[in-house]
Amino acid sequence: MANKVSRRQFLQLAGGAAGAMALAACAAPAAPASSGGEAMSQEKIVIRYAGLDGMGARVEAFMLPWVEDNGYELERGAFGQQELTDKIMQSVATDTYLADIFQFPSNARADVIGAGALQEIPTEVLEAIDFDDVLPGIVNTLSWEGKVYALPYDGDIHYYSFRKDLFANEDINSRFKDSYGYDLSPDTGAVTWDQWRNICEFFTGWDWNENGEEDDFGAACMTKRGDTLWWGFNSRATAYAKHPDDDAYFIDLDTGEARLNNPGFVRALTEWVEEMQNWAPPGGTNFTYGDSLNAMNGGRVAQTYNWDAVTSATSPETSVIQGLQGYNILPGSHEVFNSKSGEWDYFDIPSHAPFHAFGGWVIAVSAQVDDLAYDAVWGFVTHLTKPESGLAFVTDLTGASPYRFSQMDAVEEFATGPLQLGEEVAMDYLNAARETLDHPNAVTDQAFGGWVQYRDALELGVSKALANELPPQDALDEVAAAFNEISERMGGLQHQAELYARTLGR
Amino acid sequence: MATEPRIYPSKRFRFEIKDNLWKWIFLLPAVAIILILLAVPVVWTLYAAFTDLHLYRIGDFETEFVGLANFEKLMSNRSFWRTARNTVVFMLGVVPAQLIIGLTVALALNNITRGQKLFRTWFLMPLMVSPVVVSFIVGRMLFQEDIGPINDILRNLGFDGVPWLTSPTWAMVALMAIDVWQWSSFMILMLLAALQGVPPDLHEAARVDGANQLQSFWRITVPLIMPITMTALLIRIIDAFKVVEIIMVLTGGGPGQATESVTLAIYRTGVKGGDLAFGSSQAYFLLIVLMIFGGAYLVLTRRAMGKD
Numbered sequence: 001m002a003n004k005v006s007r008r009q010f011l012q013l014a015g016g017a018a019g020a021m022a023l024a025a026c027a028a029p030a031a032p033a034s035s036g037g038e039a040m041s042q043e044k045i046v047i048r049y050a051g052l053d054g055m056g057a058r059v060e061a062f063m064l065p066w067v068e069d070n071g072y073e074l075e076r077g078a079f080g081q082q083e084l085t086d087k088i089m090q091s092v093a094t095d096t097y098l099a100d101i102f103q104f105p106s107n108a109r110a111d112v113i114g115a116g117a118l119q120e121i122p123t124e125v126l127e128a129i130d131f132d133d134v135l136p137g138i139v140n141t142l143s144w145e146g147k148v149y150a151l152p153y154d155g156d157i158h159y160y161s162f163r164k165d166l167f168a169n170e171d172i173n174s175r176f177k178d179s180y181g182y183d184l185s186p187d188t189g190a191v192t193w194d195q196w197r198n199i200c201e202f203f204t205g206w207d208w209n210e211n212g213e214e215d216d217f218g219a220a221c222m223t224k225r226g227d228t229l230w231w232g233f234n235s236r237a238t239a240y241a242k243h244p245d246d247d248a249y250f251i252d253l254d255t256g257e258a259r260l261n262n263p264g265f266v267r268a269l270t271e272w273v274e275e276m277q278n279w280a281p282p283g284g285t286n287f288t289y290g291d292s293l294n295a296m297n298g299g300r301v302a303q304t305y306n307w308d309a310v311t312s313a314t315s316p317e318t319s320v321i322q323g324l325q326g327y328n329i330l331p332g333s334h335e336v337f338n339s340k341s342g343e344w345d346y347f348d349i350p351s352h353a354p355f356h357a358f359g360g361w362v363i364a365v366s367a368q369v370d371d372l373a374y375d376a377v378w379g380f381v382t383h384l385t386k387p388e389s390g391l392a393f394v395t396d397l398t399g400a401s402p403y404r405f406s407q408m409d410a411v412e413e414f415a416t417g418p419l420q421l422g423e424e425v426a427m428d429y430l431n432a433a434r435e436t437l438d439h440p441n442a443v444t445d446q447a448f449g450g451w452v453q454y455r456d457a458l459e460l461g462v463s464k465a466l467a468n469e470l471p472p473q474d475a476l477d478e479v480a481a482a483f484n485e486i487s488e489r490m491g492g493l494q495h496q497a498e499l500y501a502r503t504l505g506r
Numbered sequence: 507m508a509t510e511p512r513i514y515p516s517k518r519f520r521f522e523i524k525d526n527l528w529k530w531i532f533l534l535p536a537v538a539i540i541l542i543l544l545a546v547p548v549v550w551t552l553y554a555a556f557t558d559l560h561l562y563r564i565g566d567f568e569t570e571f572v573g574l575a576n577f578e579k580l581m582s583n584r585s586f587w588r589t590a591r592n593t594v595v596f597m598l599g600v601v602p603a604q605l606i607i608g609l610t611v612a613l614a615l616n617n618i619t620r621g622q623k624l625f626r627t628w629f630l631m632p633l634m635v636s637p638v639v640v641s642f643i644v645g646r647m648l649f650q651e652d653i654g655p656i657n658d659i660l661r662n663l664g665f666d667g668v669p670w671l672t673s674p675t676w677a678m679v680a681l682m683a684i685d686v687w688q689w690s691s692f693m694i695l696m697l698l699a700a701l702q703g704v705p706p707d708l709h710e711a712a713r714v715d716g717a718n719q720l721q722s723f724w725r726i727t728v729p730l731i732m733p734i735t736m737t738a739l740l741i742r743i744i745d746a747f748k749v750v751e752i753i754m755v756l757t758g759g760g761p762g763q764a765t766e767s768v769t770l771a772i773y774r775t776g777v778k779g780g781d782l783a784f785g786s787s788q789a790y791f792l793l794i795v796l797m798i799f800g801g802a803y804l805v806l807t808r809r810a811m812g813k814d
Contacts, residue, residue: 082778086777086778089561089562089780090561093561093562093780110564111562111564114565115564224758224760225757225758225759225760225761226754226758226759226760227758281651281652282652282657282667282669282672283650283652283669283671283672284672285672285761286671286672286757286761300652449562449563449564450560450779450780452562452780453775453779453781456774456778456779460759460762460763463760463761463762463763464761464762464763466760466761466762467672467674467760467761467762467764469674469761469762469763469764470762489558489560489563489781489784490560490562490563490564491563491564491565491567495565499564
């Protein structure tokens with residue numbers, strides 16, 4: 001007979017036993033009894049916030065005047081990026097209190113919201129922060145089964161970034177046209193991945209940055225396993241593997257079978273391996289996302305795609321390309337693989353499938369919020385995420401990206417505010433953001449249960465192909481098999497397909 | 507018939523009992539805490555290894571006892587065996603190198619009369635730095651393929667840059683180099699202590715008897731430093747089997763799976779991935795291998811030294 005214990009019971013029992021024994025062994029003398037409700041009522045209300053170290057510090061600095069004006073206290077838990085996710089997931093799994101408010105990556109929403117760890121956002125809060133102003137791509141990352149459980153903070157997506165100055169150079173353009181038969185466009189950069197490849201090849205191996213060395217390259221991408229390879233590869237693959245007539249991308253919504261080894265993904269990986277091995281700087285098959293940014297901002301490569309290419313390129317300390325960069329939605333493709341028919345479909349106008357890479361950090365209120373702090377907590381998150389506050393965050397060097405319709409129109413604030421983007425760059429940036437977040441064929445990042453394991457499986461396979469350990473097809477066959485095995489362990493292919501549908505807002 | 511005299515505990519003996527009792531009373535809390543902190547995770551992990559416990563499974567699932575299923579999966583899991591092979595290769599690469607470097611430097615330090623303390627402190631410095639810092643500074647910066655100083659020097663000398671982090675072979679070499687750089691100091695420290703414990707009159711006696719320096723080293727020094735050497739080796743071997751930090755920072759286990767260690771795989775499966783059941787079975791596998799290896803090593807070492 002199967003010995004059945006719920007996961008939480010199991011973890012709580014073990015944790016409780018260890019904790020009780022440890023406490024018994026080193027128990028401190030009993031504290032004197034409190035004087036009861038009178039003392040409690042005199043205590044200051046404490047709001048406990050758990051978030052990223054850097055982002056959290058900015059939230060704290062921004063919110064402190066509001067906290068003090070209202071007579072509250074703020075306790076901030078600061079964590080590293082992965083540590084924060086681990087802490088949240090473990091607190092969810094063990095049903096233990098972490099904080100009243102926490103910031104979490106939106107791809108963990110199935111794990112966090114699905115486990116019942118969050119309070120649903122009250123209607124009055126949604127109204128107070130003008131929730132209708134939030135772009136649909138972001139609304140999806142805050143919701144679960146039609147209800148809103150989190151509030152927006154950051155519209156993280158991948159932007160295509162290119163050297164506008166080089167593409168506008170007549171001499172360079174004429175040589176490019178001689179080789180490839182069309183003009184470089186300083187307005188749009190590469191519109192398709194085929195153009196991206198042409199640009200990669202053309203800008204590799206000659207001294208276009210005029211530093212006296214022929215050490216210049218076409219592109220740099222995030223390719224390091226365990227870093228951000230998941231997003232680097234998927235941003236490269238969506239245009240081939242996400243069909244406009246099919247909501248699904250990672251797994252089939254009917255069967256739950258992984259799609260990662262279909263011809264769309266294989267073509268993307270085959271091309272990516274060639275690009276990173278031949279047209280990226282040395283080490284380009286093991287670049288962190290920081291390495292790829294540095295290559296772009298250091299003037300070594302002509303194009304990339306990234307989250308922070310916009311803001312980091314503006315800093316005189318880290319960038320030699322201030323004001324020279326252009327931004328656009330990720331390139332598209334004339335050919336898109338149709339998983340339903342098993343054929344490649346041709347599109348006269350390139351089909352784009354911008355990837356909502358990571359989907360951004362969101363703010364949520366714990367289901368275990370301290371009763372005393374209940375009103376204070378909702379006041380806090382309302383003030384933090386209302387339109388004026390959101391604009392202040394996304395137009396400063398906070399790492400947060402725009403996510404509201406109103407922010408997309410705030411060209412002046414982006415151009416002349418702390419980011420100092422200038423009008424042309426600001427308009428490119430905001431247009432790219434709006435088009436990506438509001439695109440009908442956009443790809444929502446993987447957010448169904450167990451996404452960390454799926455991510456590791458994909459990164460392992462792609463990394464093997466980048467290192468020439470396996471051909472792309474074999475590597476992705478391994479990935480697909482691993483995906484299916486993980487799905488089985490997570491409750492079955494069908495179960496995961498249902499969760500996937502929910503993360504897509506179906 | 508002679509009767510055996512009754513033996514009464516002497517006053518001194520009674521005092522010892524009392525004395526030991528007090529020692530035990532004072533020791534008990536510490537022993538209890540250590541036992542609890544050791545026993546609970548060990549028993550819990552063992553139990554988890556026989557279940558399908560997953561931290562992040564969503565829905566109305568219950569944790570079920572699955573017998574040996576996780577261990578069966580482990581045996582047929584090519585990915586896990588690749589990490590096992592990587593770990594063994596890493597261990598075989600770093601431990602002998604550290605022994606050779608450690609012994610060479612310790613012998614040199616033992617023979618100098620001036621500045622020994624300075625050099626001893628100098629050689630200790632790598633040990634004081636966190637492996638993560640070492641991996642970042644020594645690893646990601648020095649071995650950076652594009653603009654790192656090592657490749658820069660090679661290119662200025664007319665050679666091609668080495669794909670330190672993107673070639674499966676060179677990535678393992680880079681990791682080994684970092685580990686050897688950091689942990690040779692440990693060997694130096696241990697072996698220098700052992701060498702300083704060798705009585706100098708034994709060497710003088712050997713010299714009087716006509717032994718040359720090599721004979722003196724093999725016949726006197728090596729046997730006398732052997733116990734500490736074997737202990738240091740065991741510590742380093744176990745550490746090498748558990749390597750994780752430098753791999754996470756430098757290569758993330760890549761390129762491909764060329765540098766992923768067993769411990770990193772366990773971390774990814776159990777801690778990050780939430781598959782506590784399979785992660786626990788991997789952890790137990792490593793524990794059992796290390797226990798068997800450690801036990802065999804100690805028995806063989808004792809036998810070998812007993813024969814000497």
